[in-house]
Amino acid sequence: MTDWGAVSSWVAAGISMATFGAGTIRAWWNRAEVEWALSADLKMGRFGGESTWMEGSGTFLNFGDGPAHRVSVFIHRANTNAKKSQLLATSPLVKPGDVVEFDFGVSIEHLDDTHVWVTWTPPPIRRRREVSSPRIALKDHVQLSDNAGQRVESYRKKSAGGQS
Incomplete structure (x- = not known):
């Protein structure tokens, strides 16, 4: 007999x-995600003369739909003697629509090899699992001031002519 109860x-x-x-x-599938957008401006540094140092400011915008905790912004200049990346800014919490602002400097020689990225902890933060954005080439997202743009183009022409 079949036990219909079972x-x-x-x-x-x-x-x-x-x-x-x-x-x-x-x-x-419907969890909140953090997504970042970079914008940055560069101008020639205050040293003047033949200096190739540029100073800039930038922002990472959280345009996702989730909050980011323990946010840090890093920069790495690949062709310098620095072995480590430099911490530019930190923030305990970046809500959707908020930005993390940072200041940085880079020489014209290293502009093409400089990368920035963000690390953060998504909720729940008790897990302490840090997430990192991809490394973003600064040259692709930076707006150069007039004199900085001219100096960068001049440097690139000179470098291309010297390598031939």
Whole structure:
């Protein structure tokens, strides 16, 4: 004989597991994400003369739909003697639509090899799992002032002519 009570219990358990799995997948799929947009400006440094040092300021905008905790902005100038990356800015919390502002400097010689990125901890922060954005080439996202743009083009022409 078939024990219909046991069969109905197993069917109910299967439906319960399927519902739990679907709810878990839906919550994971619709979780809040952090996304970053970089904008930066560069101008010639205050040293004047033949100096190739440029000074700039930038922002990383959180245009995602989730908050970012323990945010840090880093820069790495690849062709310098510095082995480590430099910390530019920190913020305990960046909500969606907020920005992290930072100041930086770079020489014309190293502009093409300079990268910036953001690290942050997504919620729940008790897990302490840090996430890092891809390294972004500064040259692709920087707005040069008139005199800085002219100096960079002049330097690139001179470098290209010297390598031939």
